[in-house]
Amino acid sequence: MPVLPKPIPPLYTVYILRSTVRHASLYIGSTPNPPRRLKQHNGEVKGGAARTSRQTLRPWEMVGLVSGFPGMVAALKFEWALNNPHISLHIPTESRITISTQKKRNGNPRRPPHSVKSIISNVHLLLRVPSFARWPLKLHFFDSEVYQVWTKYCDTASESLRKTIPVYTDFAPGPSPADESVSTEDSSPWGIHALPLDYAPMKDYVEKTxxxxxxxxxxxxxxxxxxxxxxxxxxxxxxxxxxxxxxxxSCWSRHLLGSNPGEDILPISGGCPKCGGEVIWGDMMKEMSLRLRGQKEIDKLLKKPRKRKAMATAVSP
Structure with missing residues (x-):
């Protein structure tokens, strides 16, 4: 049975998970639905990973993630590289930060244990290597301590990220993301619960096109x-x-590459020749893929809400 082409998904992420009981216990995974995946890791619904199933380490929290991947395969590539930075071919040997000092029984290099600092430094590195440097990726931090590790590393890193990679912070409204006294029902959604899981942010753009x-x-x-x-x-x-x-x-590609001298592989952003406003190549590609491959998703996005029957009938005395 042939595999039908699909539009670029509204969200696909690679996330960093941390035990609220033991902060040294960390996990890296990928998902198009962070809230649902967190419930799986915490045993609230089926489907969690074996490595996060120990009750002594639950509950887990997502302290940060990278979004903007064009699909599952792309996210899995980044996830594997972040989990295995000591052997990933996406990282040039001379740029490698994490080095294996031990071997497995089969002779292959043993993966060094994760730490927040090692993960953060390798996220920074992967966003700079040729394999991922020009992807429309975004960084999100949901814990202030982890974000501080990021800012500190950025201050000391020998190379900086390109300016078009946005970094967002959205910390818990209470003392700590692990504080169960903070009710998500009584306050506005924050962190992974505030991320758009559908195409709603593109509605006006899609209506126009x-x-x-x-x-x-x-x-x-x-x-x-x-x-x-x-x-x-x-x-x-x-x-x-x-x-x-x-x-x-093809014209848009040449135009946007011309707006960024020295960049000749994949466009990132630039000015629209008609209105002068900034356009993001990744946004235009997502809209185009939705227009060409996602009619069902478009119908759902633009579907008008039904009027309640109570509005169409008079109230009985």
């Missing part, structure tokens, strides 16, 4: 000026609210 392409209003390419024949090519549209600037994917 659906109108544009449905009524064949593509017009001329904003970069090369050639007329865009309806459904005869791969086109992308500016993500800025009031701009309908549309162009060939």
């Amino acid at each position: 659906q109108s544009l392409y449905t009524f064949e209003r593509e017009g001329a390419c904003v970069i090369c000026g050639e007329n865009l024949a309806h459904e005869e090519g791969l086109y992308a549209t500016c993500s800025n609210e009031l701009c309908e600037g549309t162009g060939h994917i």
